[in-house]
Amino acid sequence: MTLDLMPRLGGARAWKDDEPLECVSVVPDGPDVFSFSFRAPSGAWFDYRPGQFLTLELPVPGGPIHRTYTISSSPSRPLSITLTAKATAGSVGTRWILDNLRPGMRIKATGPGGIFVPDVPADRKLLLISAGSGVTPMMAMTTYRYDLGGEPDICFVQCARRPSELVFRRQLEAMARRVPSIKLHYVVSQDDPYDAWTGYRGTFNQLMLGLMAPDYLEREVYCCGPEPFMQSVREMLIGFGYDMEHYHQEAFSAPPVLTPDDAPVLDDVVPSAEAASEVIFAISGRSVPCTETDTILAVSRIAGLNIPSGCSFGVCGTCKTKKLSGEVHMVHNGGISDADVEAGYILACCSLPLGRVEIEA
Structure with a gap:
């Protein structure tokens, strides 16, 4: 039997969320992960952007709840739409979906929405x-x-x-x-x-x-x-x-981000080559001016000091040294333990001084 959807696509309208979705398949994609595909009973096609989401109204015991799921299918395949869900410990809505949603069932959905979409030219890497x-x-x-x-x-x-x-x-x-x-x-x-x-x-x-x-x-x-x-x-x-x-x-x-105004402000530390810093070497008594983009290891070499080092990439841990005061921005690659960091140690090769920093060297 040939499914008569393609001939109707040219004249069909885009799906609107006043029409329920009909589940057409349930496919396992991993431990406790399933992809649920839907189509519109009217034959409407789906118009959305890759990266957007839908919000489902789930008829759980005790009253309906709403849960948001990112669309895992592509708008280049508009006859159906797929949501992929993973149930985590204590989940209610997703657990209901995994245990109850089956082909033939209809469910209310709203959307699509969201701004996490690739707004760049098609040839952008x-x-x-x-x-x-x-x-x-x-x-x-x-x-x-x-x-x-x-x-x-x-x-x-x-x-x-x-x-x-x-x-x-x-x-x-x-x-x-x-x-x-x-x-x-x-x-x-x-x-x-x-x-x-x-x-x-x-x-x-x-x-x-x-x-x-x-x-x-x-x-x-x-x-x-x-x-x-x-x-x-x-x-x-x-x-x-x-x-x-x-x-x-x-x-x-x-919570889903609906508009650019909803997007959280990323308050990350970004070291600047224009910001002045200073590293104090307590044992040798040296004080060296620098910028926030100079590593402690590089500053030590300017001072003529020999902090042992190996990989210079935060892996081997050879350059571990004690920070006595101040703040650094350290992005390491496994060369130091959380316990050492809590105790005040840093890796000189990947630590950038933020203002005045004193180390035990």
Whole structure:
């Protein structure tokens, strides 16, 4: 039987949220992760932008609740729309969806909405960085660029706890096999039992980013995930001297951003080469003026002091030294423990002085 939707598309209207959505498929995409596809019973087509979201009205026991989900499908495929949901501990709405929503059921939805969309030319190089459920808008953006044809230049970085939790992995690899300019990079913190993993392990850091996207300065960056993850990405980029005017983010667990005025202000520390600083070396009694973009290690060498160092990239921990007073901006790559940081230690090679700083050297 041929589904008579394409002939009607030319004359059909775009879907409006006064019409319910009808679930047509439920597909598992990972542990406790499912993609739910919908179509409009009237045959209306879906008009939205990659990265936007819908809000569902869920008839849970005790009364309906509203939950927002990013659209994981692409507007280049307008006959249906797909939402991908992961149930976390204590979730009510998403748990109801996973346990109850089935093909044939109809549900009320409002939207689409949101401003986390790639407002850049189609030939602009993209760097998409996600963790956990934050991969959902990145999937929509990548599929859209893929469907436009040509050779979209996309560096796609996905971080997850285990390889089995890399959502959309097969779909992404299918696109990357056909379009070599789509480069995929995965980072996991632990292996799956009895399975081999040959990709990146650990916490996503500056070293990984430099290897994955050496031309990061030329790319528009879109980031989505938990706030601590996004903060670490911002710190990496700031440390690299990236122009943060080209950085965009959305937290998948935060209230949805509907307009630019709703977007949170990112109050990150951005060291400036114009701001004066000073490093005091307590043991040697030296005081050296510098700027906020000079590392403590570089300033020590100007002073003629020999702080032992190895990698000069925050990995080996050789340059660990005690900070006695003041504040530094440190973006390391695993070379110092949280306990050492709490005790006042820094890595001289990747610590930038913010104002007057005294160290034990």
